[in-house]
Amino acid sequence: MWRDRRLCDLLGVTHPIIQAPMAGSDTAALAAAVANAGGLGSIGCAMMSPERFRAVYAEARAVTNRALNMNFFAHRAPGDDEQKAARARALLAPFFMEFDLGEVPEVAETNFPFGEAVFEAVLEARPRVVSFHFGLPGARFVAALKQAGTVILSTATTPAEARDLEARGVDAIIAQGWEAGGHHGYYLDPKGSQTGTMALVPQIVDAVGVPVIAAGGIADGRGIAAALALGAAGVQIGTAFLTTAEAGISAPHRAALLASDGSDTRPTRAFSGRPARGVVNRYMAAMAAHEDDLPDFPLMNTVTGPLRKASAGAGSPDFIALWSGQAVGLNREATAAELVETLVDETRAAMARLAG
Template identity: 50%
Template structure:
């Protein structure tokens, strides 16, 4: 079955779910333009998730995707937290922040029964998962409501694991991709490959449709992925500067600057490797520093620093998620971007 038929879309083009820089507005625009718009659910509480799904359901009759994280939720580690606060103390002092300004808790919640209950109300056409899959009983609930299931793989082994557990299509996430690595069988980053190396290997290894993600920014990149066997593509960075995205002015400026081409994998902002534009914190502490607590607790202590720095017009402590190829990121309507990209399928 073609990916367009499987997912109920006009073009085999998926807008990557990007927590923190979008809401349902971007997903609606992409869906109405013929692609698969995606809503990131990892940072939404139950009230927020339901509100976004109500908004999307009212604004489009087209297919859309809701994405969730499936990490194992570990308790906070006091020793790690103290170590992290000590590492950040000089920055607190520099910005005149009190040491006890740290407030809040981890903001990324794994998919669970509460989210499954809300999804049952709306039965979204597509549900996607990052960091593996939820428990089998939760997977069964999502399947029972008729939703197609997508999941990310960063290695051939992960792709085979996902196929064995009944997903409908696999997203082959290359090392170039922005945001969090979708790895879940191993934390060894050396196992991960670039998109155009990983993609044909996964296509060969599984019998499911494979969606290429990472480093694809235009129609030429899409054609290259399709030539290597992809059934469709997923783009994130290209949508960051769309009018409908909530990407901050500082983030947009960084994407347009010369610095925007310098990205790295970093643990500093969440505790789990994710690709973003290199900024002051990454340079001074080292992007993969072990000082940061495990996922998702690193963000709590950074929140006051980020807020204070952004008020001064600096992105020193902000997660500037972006892939290695930001050339397709322009200030434009999402529908216009989908139309440009879809030339890969229309020509």
């Protein structure tokens, strides 16, 4: 049914549908189920040690021999700012007291940009696809991965980023619109772009020669058909997979997604130091006035980590990052395989409707 076969051929999949990598919320079981259903299953590895990466990759490989995408962050190392760090710790201290968590930890780096240690593990594992968020790692890493036959993807939020990624050798570009759940992947303009998927995708399609994958606010077959009409070769979908049986999110996060119609989502820097879209909760509301005054990504993760854990443990949504895109009102509860099958059927129906 897919007339544009570029992405299916490049990724080795039946359907040009990518389950987005979602570090901390996806699972090996989710990625394997999507792969076995004919899509591209992804695993967000940004917070993993090389040992954990190897274990999770092996866990997925035990259940599928289809293509998998392993995803990493290529962010710039954060700048030190003692004043911002002290302010963030003071702001969070009352919340730590509420949960009896003791002292707010020192601000420090928890996860590092893609580098040598994990690179060796990736070269050994040789996944079919490796994708990056927040740009690309050094040219040496990209060249070696390509040499090993790995397909490289990265995220662009502007045509300028798309041109930059193409010039640096990526095989396909994820055009991520402002609607998207989780972290916005911008990396050239320090303030980021707020262009929505509908406006972004055709401009990126015109800007580059490699296949473009639309992401942000796509949750059913109507959205997929629309993305294809805009010239995308496929889609990357995150939020819609969060309420599948195999997703690894907490009960309060799942409940918040099922209760939301997307109008209560907005980007916040308050969890990690970089803007990421989620359902507004007590913590996001309390931190709204301090958004521009927080330590850089990923430093904020150190101070919010214990709070998030305690909040999830107490069954409360108040201090969890409730990552969600704007199309969350379309979310369904299903298995990942059922969702992929439904998305394919709905796309076929939407395209038939358009053909009249």
